[in-house]
Amino acid sequence: MLDFPTWQANEPGHGEALRAIVEEFESRHEGVTVNMYPVSNEDFQNQIVTQLSAGDPPDIIASGNHFYAFAETGQLEPLNDRLEESGLLDEWEDFQQERVVDDEHLALTMHALTRLLYYNEDYLAAAGVDAPPTSPSELADTVEALAGSVEEGVSPWGATTTTHSNLFGEVTAFIVGMGSQWITDGEWSVTAPETVEAVELYRELARQAPPGLDGGGYRQLLADGRIAMSQDGNWVISTLDEVSPADVRPQLQVAPPPFENSVALVGTSLSIPAGISEERKDLVWDFIQIAAEPEFQGMWAGAIDAAPGRTGSVPPERVQERPELEVVAQTIGSAQPEFPDSANFRANFGEIETRIIDAMMRLLTTDAETVDVLTELESELSSITEP
Amino acid sequence: MTLVTDDRRRAGAHTGGPRRSRWRPSLSTRNNLLSYVLLAPSLAMSLVFIAFPIYMIVNLSLRDGKTMIMSEVGGLPLTLDNYDTVLSDPETWHSLRISAVYTLAAVAGAIVVGLVTALLIRRRLPGRRWLRTLILIPWPIPGSIATVGFVWMLDGTYGVVNYLLRAIGVIDENIAWFFDPQTALIGVLMPTVWSAYPLCTLMLLASLQSVPDELYEAAKVDGAGPVLQFRHVTWPAVQNTAVLAMIVTGLWTFTTFDFVYAITRGGPDGATQTLAVAIYNQAFRFFDLPHASALGVVTMALAGSALLALFPVVRRRFF
Numbered sequence: 220m221l222d223f224p225t226w227q228a229n230e231p232g233h234g235e236a237l238r239a240i241v242e243e244f245e246s247r248h249e250g251v252t253v254n255m256y257p258v259s260n261e262d263f264q265n266q267i268v269t270q271l272s273a274g275d276p277p278d279i280i281a282s283g284n285h286f287y288a289f290a291e292t293g294q295l296e297p298l299n300d301r302l303e304e305s306g307l308l309d310e311w312e313d314f315q316q317e318r319v320v321d322d323e324h325l326a327l328t329m330h331a332l333t334r335l336l337y338y339n340e341d342y343l344a345a346a347g348v349d350a351p352p353t354s355p356s357e358l359a360d361t362v363e364a365l366a367g368s369v370e371e372g373v374s375p376w377g378a379t380t381t382t383h384s385n386l387f388g389e390v391t392a393f394i395v396g397m398g399s400q401w402i403t404d405g406e407w408s409v410t411a412p413e414t415v416e417a418v419e420l421y422r423e424l425a426r427q428a429p430p431g432l433d434g435g436g437y438r439q440l441l442a443d444g445r446i447a448m449s450q451d452g453n454w455v456i457s458t459l460d461e462v463s464p465a466d467v468r469p470q471l472q473v474a475p476p477p478f479e480n481s482v483a484l485v486g487t488s489l490s491i492p493a494g495i496s497e498e499r500k501d502l503v504w505d506f507i508q509i510a511a512e513p514e515f516q517g518m519w520a521g522a523i524d525a526a527p528g529r530t531g532s533v534p535p536e537r538v539q540e541r542p543e544l545e546v547v548a549q550t551i552g553s554a555q556p557e558f559p560d561s562a563n564f565r566a567n568f569g570e571i572e573t574r575i576i577d578a579m580m581r582l583l584t585t586d587a588e589t590v591d592v593l594t595e596l597e598s599e600l601s602s603i604t605e606p
Numbered sequence: 607m608t609l610v611t612d613d614r615r616r617a618g619a620h621t622g623g624p625r626r627s628r629w630r631p632s633l634s635t636r637n638n639l640l641s642y643v644l645l646a647p648s649l650a651m652s653l654v655f656i657a658f659p660i661y662m663i664v665n666l667s668l669r670d671g672k673t674m675i676m677s678e679v680g681g682l683p684l685t686l687d688n689y690d691t692v693l694s695d696p697e698t699w700h701s702l703r704i705s706a707v708y709t710l711a712a713v714a715g716a717i718v719v720g721l722v723t724a725l726l727i728r729r730r731l732p733g734r735r736w737l738r739t740l741i742l743i744p745w746p747i748p749g750s751i752a753t754v755g756f757v758w759m760l761d762g763t764y765g766v767v768n769y770l771l772r773a774i775g776v777i778d779e780n781i782a783w784f785f786d787p788q789t790a791l792i793g794v795l796m797p798t799v800w801s802a803y804p805l806c807t808l809m810l811l812a813s814l815q816s817v818p819d820e821l822y823e824a825a826k827v828d829g830a831g832p833v834l835q836f837r838h839v840t841w842p843a844v845q846n847t848a849v850l851a852m853i854v855t856g857l858w859t860f861t862t863f864d865f866v867y868a869i870t871r872g873g874p875d876g877a878t879q880t881l882a883v884a885i886y887n888q889a890f891r892f893f894d895l896p897h898a899s900a901l902g903v904v905t906m907a908l909a910g911s912a913l914l915a916l917f918p919v920v921r922r923r924f925f
Contacts, residue, residue: 261871265890274672288893292674380785382873425899430782431762440763568893584787 220251221502222277224266227487228257232457236519240510247509251502253279261384264288271295278491279503282326284384286488287565289318296491297323307511310529315558317485325509326488329516329527333550334392334482335453335543336474339467342369342447351448351474355397355420358477362424365447377449378421378428379439380583385434386576388484389558392450393421394476395555401575402559402606409597410590418588421550422582424430428582429501450476452484453547454523473543475550483554487524526551562606574599621639622916660906667899668822675766683725687898700876701884702908705860708774708798708880712859715799718846720806720851721844727807728814745804749797749864750844760784778842786871787877794878799867813847814840853916860909 222485223241229235237545241253258266270276271294275354283288289295302308309313311328325483336358338351343361346368350549352358365375379385397420399413400422409412428449429440438455439491442463459471475481491503509515513532520527521537524547538544564571578596581587624805638880662676669682692698723741727734744752759766762782771777783793806808815837825835863882866872874880879887885905889898 268674268893269890273676291893380782382871382875429763436763567892570894573887573891577873577875584785584874600645 221251221499221506223253223255223279223506224257224258224263224277225281225487226258226263226283227281228255228548229469230454231576232454232522233459235521236515236522237251239518240515242327242585244506244509245330248502248505253506255278259314265347265597268292271492271494274494277492278492278499279506280490280492280497281456282488282490283482283486284388284568286318286485286490289490289567290325291566294493294565295323296500298381298491298504299324302327305334307508307529312526312528312530313596314483314556315528317558318488319369319462320562326490327511328488328528329510330486330520330523331551331554331568332484332486332523332525333453333547333554334388334450334476335456335546335550336448336450336476337441337459338448338472338474339444339446339470341371342375342471343469343475345369346447351472352477353475355417355596356478359423359604361419362427362448366427371445373445373447373580374429374440375425375447376424376427377432377446377451378425379432379434380425380428380430381433382574382580383433383577384572386579387572388482389425389450390418390421390575390579391557392482393417393478394478395482395557396480398479400559401600402561402564402570403606405561406606407597407600408606410593415522415593418593421579422589424438425579425583438462441471443469444549453525453543453550453552456543457522473546475546481550481554482552482557484557486523522555559606561606563606567604568601571600574603583589608776609878638660641758662850663902665901666896667903671896672894674895682896687894689904690898692900692904697876697879697884698881698904701845701879701881704791704876704878705880705882708795708862708866708878709859711791711795712798712802712862714855715795716802716806716855716859717848717852719799719803721810721848722812723803723807724810724844725840741806741807744800747801749801750868752797752801753865753868755795756800757784759797760793763824785874787874790874790877794869796871798859798862801865802855806848806855808855809851810844812846817843849919853913857909857913881908 222601225233225237227237231409237255241255245252260283267276267280267282267285268288269579271280271292272290274294276294282296282409299322307327308324312331312332312467315324315328318324330586343349343351346364348361348363362375366415369375379389391401394414394417397413397417399411399417400406401414402408403411428437429446432440434451437446437449438451438458439462441449441451442459444464444467453473456473459468461472485522489507491500491507493501510519511529513529516527516529516532517534519525521533521541521544522544524541526548527533533544536549558568572597578592581592582589614710629824666679668684668686669679670685670687671682673679673682714852722865731737762768762780762785763813765780765783767783768777768780772780779802781789783789821839822835825839830838861882862880863886866878866880866883867886870878881901882905885898885901888894
């Protein structure tokens with residue numbers, strides 16, 4: 220039996236695709252079963268790092284942003300030889316490079332994700348806004364118009380407003396979107412004018428969001444028609460299909476983010492742990508290869524409206540029946556990486572993320588000047604690591 | 607007993623015989639040896655499950671470098687820098703302050719609720735048995751389940767607590783309990799007190815049941831109302847138990863992790879970051895085990911110092 224913990228086991232889209240891959244693997248390997256079980260995303264990184272470090276890892280290692288912490292343990296098996304032998308790299312998108320550490324491919328990316336603008340077209344129409352915003356200033360104006368027009372119990376903007384890892388991704392989308400990064404040209408750029416401007420806008424909007432909610436909380440409110448607009452991952456489209464009432468779902472639309480740049484996130488990646496037997500490593504590689512087959516690449520990426528790792532895996536008919544995929548493709552095509560090009564940033568991501576989340580919560584819950592909070596944040600980040 | 611009898615019989619059998627040159631342990635030595643043999647399993651368990659982890663934590667706290675792999679710890683150089691970092695870090699003292707406020711407030715809340723419920727159960731009310739069961743229900747409920755319930759009840763958008771407070775006119779607008787640094791600790795304290803008070807109820811109820819009804823009747827005859835009865839009859843009877851309940855609840859609360867981490871993860875902006883959460887973050891978010899271990903040792907020292915300071919009070923009351 221192969222152990223396969225994942226935070227996505229029960230997520231809409233991901234869960235169905237993963238179960239299909241598991242079934243296919245089991246049908247091809249008589250007597251071998253895959254024990255796929257859910258672990259909460261917030262606990263996933265800690266559990267897997269602890270298991271990897273203890274030399275008792277699960278067999279199949281899935282990762283999202285957790286990848287850097289897993290790689291830092293030095294307990295992920297390099298896939299270079301297997302990838303070369305299979306020829307997979309020739310058919311893979313460039314974002315696979317995000318999983319290369321010191322020239323070693325430590326995981327195979329399954330798909331790339333991005334962030335989109337979600338809006339309720341009825342609320343926009345009621346606010347006198349004809350089309351979704353296409354620039355930061357239009358975004359600010361639209362949220363202001365919405366704040367003046369939405370009924371009581373509806374919020375003009377949705378965002379994570381509690382101590383949660385989503386905060387990092389949400390504010391980074393604003394910073395990258397408006398042309399900056401946490402690190403630019405080898406220096407911390409937390410107090411760069413573009414970063415400050417982006418964080419100011421993020422703060423202004425997040426203060427219009429219902430307080431104390433994590434991603435799941437405000438997505439539910441968007442699905443229920445109690446949030447007029449938000450920026451969220453493309454994978455939320457399938458969540459909305461599942462949880463939004465029939466009278467609200469048709470009003471929920473997606474558009475490219477209203478920024479100069481969009482953000483590309485590497486979605487799920489699959490790795491082989493170094494601390495298992497060679498026989499098990501071969502089995503896990505078989506599992507990864509099945510997940511990399513065009514059929515399953517198309518199924519998985521299609522189910523969560525993502526860009527597949529294997530080029531051109533989403534069938535044209537799926538794109539036709541799902542117009543949102545066109546928006547995703549258009550957004551990812553010009554996207555910038557979510558993480559700055561810094562090995563130190565990735566290696567210390569856990570602590571850096573925590574400091575950024577705390578600083579964002581300080582911005583949301585106090586009247587402190589944005590630039591002061593960011594100056595303090597930059598000082599904290601500098602004390603953690605060189606950029 | 608059999609050992610002693612056998613020993614005497616053997617001793618008698620040799621009376622008058624040639625004295626053996628071989629050293630033979632005395633009876634008390636052999637009894638002592640037997641005691642140690644019988645204690646050995648517990649001692650071994652204590653060494654494995656208490657002493658060894660403490661040794662590992664102290665050892666880790668003296669190592670320079672980050673690692674999560676235990677087999678690599680011995681290869682790291684020794685240093686006192688982790689203690690220097692921990693003791694000079696304002697976050698340590700911030701976490702200590704949060705821990706102190708959290709512990710004191712939880713103890714006070716648990717004692718008050720425990721005493722009220724104990725007094726309630728002691729009265730001969732209809733359905734008293736059901737009431738006892740109901741009041742003790744929070745005790746066996748796992749922290750994670752209690753957390754889910756309280757997060758839902760205290761939700762800033764649709765929580766029932768806000769609804770009730772609005773309905774009775776205490777607040778005009780919903781409170782985002784876990785969003786505002788001013789209220790986050792209060793929000794976390796609610797499930798903590800809810801989970802801690804049943805132990806206080808049980809302990810105080812046991813004390814209350816030893817108070818004879820005649821004392822209350824005599825107090826009534828002397829004209830004492832409920833307040834004076836509590837002050838002169840109830841409280842003197844339960845105060846020793848209350849001190850013990852405070853110490854037990856205080857120790858439990860000081861190290862409580864599940865409620866705080868599951869609800870706020872130490873946020874917003876560190877407003878609920880107790881020492882337990884700070885240690886967890888260092889170990890499992892920043893993967894800096896030596897720093898986390900040094901913080902753990904400092905926490906142990908602080909808790910130990912508090913206990914030592916309280917020891918005279920405990921000894922005076924109980925020994």
